[in-house]
Amino acid sequence: MDLKDKEQQRRWKNHNFCQSLRHALTGLKTVWLDERNFRFDTAAMMVAILLGVCLKLSLYEWLWICWSIISVLANEIWNTVIENVVDLVTKFHSDPLAKKAKDMASAAVLLNAIFALLVGVTIFGIKIWQLFIR
């Protein structure tokens, strides 16, 4: 890395916590605007929170639901990061390694979504079942 690169890197570095936070929020806004799946996951999150409030979840149940929601959203962001980096490197040219990376990133999202679905079905299923057998 030569002096010019180092100077450029120093210019891009976050200088305080507020600046880091601002950039993180810009990242959230970008993923919201660019990614349909992220908006769908956010809508599903709203439904889960509304259902959780209506069904009066316990603290322990809320922790499971929050963990599932946040991990799906975070994984969706990582998937987008990988897609962007791959596109940046390949310049949108077809490449078997690019395909591998993107398919594996999608697989991680899929596994996370299955986990969240299992948690949701278990917690909400039990709560709704208890409402009916009362």
Ligand SMILES: Nc1ncnc2c1ncn2[C@@H]1O[C@H](COP(=O)(O)OP(=O)(O)OP(=O)(O)O)[C@@H](O)[C@H]1O
């Ligand atoms: N440069 C590439 N070379 C080869 N295959 C690619 C390349 N880019 C994308 N693909 C293939 O196309 C699929 C879709 O890629 P794309 O970048 O459009 O993701 P996406 O549709 O935004 O995915 P997601 O639904 O996970 O957000 C990838 O999973 C991969 O199989």
